[in-house]
Amino acid sequence: xxxxxxxxxxxxxxxxxxxxxxxxxxxxxxxxxxxxxxxxxxxxxxxxxxxxxxxxxxxxxxxxxxxxxxxxxxxxxxxxxxxxxxxxxxxxxxxxxxxxxxxxxxxxxxxxxxxxxxxxxxxxxxxxxxxxxxxxxxxxxxxxxxxxxxxxxxxxxxxxxxxxxxxxxxxxxxxxxxxxxxxxxxxxxxxxxxxxxxxxxxxxxxxxxxxxxxxxxxxxxxxxxxxxxxxxxxxxxxxxxxxxxxxxxxxxxxxxxxxxxxxxxxxxxxxxxxxxxxxxxxxxxxxxxxxxxxxxxxxxxxxxxxxxxxxxxxxxxxxxxxxxxxxxxxxxxxxxxxxxxxxxxxxxxxxxxxxxxxxxxxxxxxxxxxxxxxxxxxxxxxxxxxxxxxxxxxxxxxxxxxxx
Numbered sequence: 001x002x003x004x005x006x007x008x009x010x011x012x013x014x015x016x017x018x019x020x021x022x023x024x025x026x027x028x029x030x031x032x033x034x035x036x037x038x039x040x041x042x043x044x045x046x047x048x049x050x051x052x053x054x055x056x057x058x059x060x061x062x063x064x065x066x067x068x069x070x071x072x073x074x075x076x077x078x079x080x081x082x083x084x085x086x087x088x089x090x091x092x093x094x095x096x097x098x099x100x101x102x103x104x105x106x107x108x109x110x111x112x113x114x115x116x117x118x119x120x121x122x123x124x125x126x127x128x129x130x131x132x133x134x135x136x137x138x139x140x141x142x143x144x145x146x147x148x149x150x151x152x153x154x155x156x157x158x159x160x161x162x163x164x165x166x167x168x169x170x171x172x173x174x175x176x177x178x179x180x181x182x183x184x185x186x187x188x189x190x191x192x193x194x195x196x197x198x199x200x201x202x203x204x205x206x207x208x209x210x211x212x213x214x215x216x217x218x219x220x221x222x223x224x225x226x227x228x229x230x231x232x233x234x235x236x237x238x239x240x241x242x243x244x245x246x247x248x249x250x251x252x253x254x255x256x257x258x259x260x261x262x263x264x265x266x267x268x269x270x271x272x273x274x275x276x277x278x279x280x281x282x283x284x285x286x287x288x289x290x291x292x293x294x295x296x297x298x299x300x301x302x303x304x305x306x307x308x309x310x311x312x313x314x315x316x317x318x319x320x321x322x323x324x325x326x327x328x329x330x331x332x333x334x335x336x337x338x339x340x341x342x343x344x345x346x347x348x349x350x351x352x353x354x355x356x357x358x359x360x361x362x363x364x365x366x367x368x369x370x371x372x373x374x375x376x377x378x379x380x381x382x383x384x385x386x387x388x389x390x391x392x393x394x395x396x397x398x399x400x401x402x403x404x
Contacts, residue, residue, distance in 0.1 A: 045215040045216055045217055045222045045223075046215060047215045047222055047223075047224060047246040050212060050224065051212065052210040052211055052212050052226070053210075055212055055224055055226050055244065056201065056204070056210070056226070058244070058249050059197070059226075059244050059249045059250075059251065060201075060249075061249070062248055062249025062250065064125075064127070065125075065248050065250050065275050066125060066126040066127070066275070066276060066277040066278065067123070067124075067125050067250070067273055067274060067275050067276070067278075068122070068123065068124045068125075068273070068274050068276070068278045068282075069122070069123055069219065069270045069271075069272050069273030069274060070120065070121070070122055070123075070270065070271050070272050070273075071120075071121050071122075071123055071192065071193070071268055071269060071270050071271070072118075072119070072120050072121075072267070072268070072269060072271055073118060073119045073120075073121070073266070073267060073268045074118045074266065074267040074268075075118055075265070075266045075267075076263070076264070076265050076266065076369075077265045077266060077368040077369050077370060077371070119134050119135070119136075120134075120135050121133055121134045121135060122135065123192060123270075124278040124282045124283065125192075125278075126277050126278055126280075126283070128145070128146075128147075129145060129146050129280075129283040130143075130144075130145045130283070131143065131144050131145070131282055131283055136156070139154070139155045139156030140155050141153065141154050141155070142155075142285070144283060144284075144285045145283075146283045146284065146285070148162075148164075148285075149162060149163055149164035149165065150162070150163040150164075151163075151285045151287075153285065153287070153291070157292075158288075158290055158291050158292060159291065159292045159293075159294070160285075160287045160291050160292070160293050160294070161293075161294045161296055162293060162294070162295050162296065163296045163297075163298060164295070164296070164297050164298065165297075165298045165300060166297070166300050169300035170300055173300055173301070173302065173303060173306075176302070176303040177303050177306075192251075192268070193242065193243070193251035193252055193253050193254045193268060193269060193270065194250065194251045196242070196251070196254040196256075196268060197226075197242045197244075197251040197254055200228050200240045200242065200254070200256075204228075205333070206231075207230060207231050207232050207333045207334060208228050208229065208230055208231065208334075209228070209229040209230075209231055210226070210227070210228055210229075211226075211227045211229070212224060212225065212226060212227070213225030213226070213227045213241065215246070216243070218243040218245075218252040218253050218269065218270065219252055219253075219269075219270040219271055219272050219273045220272070221245055221246070221247070221252065221273070222245075222246040222247070223243040223244055223245050223246055223252050223253075224243070224244045224246055225241060225242070225243055225244075226241070226242045226243075226244055227239060227240070227241050227242075228240040228241075228242075230333075230334045232333060232334045232335055233259075234334070234335045234386060234387075234390060235259070235334035235335050235385050235386060236258055236259055236369065236370050236371070236372070236385045236386060236387070237256055237257075237258065237259065237334060237370060237385050238256075238257045238258055238259035238260060238261060239255075239256070239257045240254065240255065240256045240257075241254065241255045241256075241257075241264075242254040242255075243269070248275060250275075252269065252270045252273065253267075253268070253269030253270060254268065254269070255267060256370065258369040258370050261369060265368075265369045265370050266370070327339060327340055327341075328341065330382075330394040330397060331384075331390075331394070334385065335384065335385070335386050335390060336384060337382055337383070337384040337386060337390060337391060337394040338382070338383050338384060339380060339381070339382050339394060339395075340380065340381040340382075340383075341380055342378055342379030342380050357375065360374070360388055360392070361392065362374070362376050362377060362392055362395055362396070363375050363376040363377045363395075365388050365391070367388070370385055371383060371384070371385055372384065372385075372386060372387060372388055372390075372391055373391075374388065374391040374392065374395060376395050380395065382394050382395055
């Protein structure tokens with residue numbers, strides 16, 4: 001075990017991961033990922049030694065690799081049965097009908113399933129093109145990203161959503177802001193070990209101890225182990241471990257273990273991987289006959305609109321911004337708490353919510369090994385990798401501006 005601490009973090013290197021991970025839209029709930037790293041310790045694996053800073057830099061400076069492979073996601077968060085929440089968080093339509101709520105319930109059920117369930121999927125990456133093929137027992141779900149935008153297809157439901165972004169408007173906005181940012185991704189990143197590593201490296205500062213673990217085999221490839229340990233005792237996260245391919249610098253697996261636990265709570269890892277450009281045909285998608293297609297163009301704001309939104313968010317003035325849906329951040333680093341204002345989740349039904357939560361002062365709480373969610377009596381929701389008391393303190397704090 002090479003147990004070298006890194007007190008000085010390479011923030012520049014960590015930021016370069018954003019260009020390293022292909023952005024792709026997927027119906028994934030934003031949450032804390034906990035990854036089981038299937039590292040097979042063996043004396044035959046002995047990669048050249050690297051310090052923590054050298055390993056971070058190696059991964060950050062490694063070019064994006066075209067690849068295809070199989071990933072497995074496993075969730076052991078200790079969650080109660082969330083089926084009772086289906087329909088509870090969708091709210092009702094403005095006209096009192098149940099149709100909007102039903103649609104929201106279906107979306108919520110899919111989000112919870114993909115983010116928190118256990119899945120096996122095929123992943124294909126090649127530059128801006130990407131595909132995630134979730135292999136369910138009786139059907140499959142696919143997410144495609146190509147020059148035609150992003151397609152999300154569910155074979156069981158015979159439904160497809162087509163998400164598009166006006167690239168001309170994006171380029172105009174980039175030019176106006178004089179930024180060097182890459183393509184404006186419309187949604188979450190593909191759930192891969194690389195994406196998990198990017199999230200973890202975003203936390204690299206003095207609040208995190210960084211060490212290099214044991215060389216091992218992952219998906220049949222020799223890999224380094226990068227270990228991130230929060231120094232903040234207020235977080236539920238105990239450790240994040242990432243397996244980094246010794247040849248390409250690509251993240252092959254990652255894991256986050258709850259504080260005090262012996263095994264990870266959630267896992268995502270390659271079980272096989274090939275570093276070669278996939279057949280371009282795997283990125284093409286045409287809706288099969290009989291598919292219900294929903295078009296969802298993503299509006300691109302102007303620079304002036306962005307500045308106005310930022311000013312209004314800072315002043316707390318709703319103006320043209322829908323402040324009811326804007327999250328509020330409390331704290332920093334590992335103990336950050338996200339607040340969703342009243343109305344952001346619709347009107348939860350008390351019956352189903354009661355089945356998956358426990359009563360506490362000020363509301364009801366949903367607890368897992370890594371994330372705690374507080375639903376307050378006044379309709380707000382607070383979530384973070386913290387204990388209930390921290391959420392209650394945030395709920396009792398004076399009103400804050402969005403994005404604080």
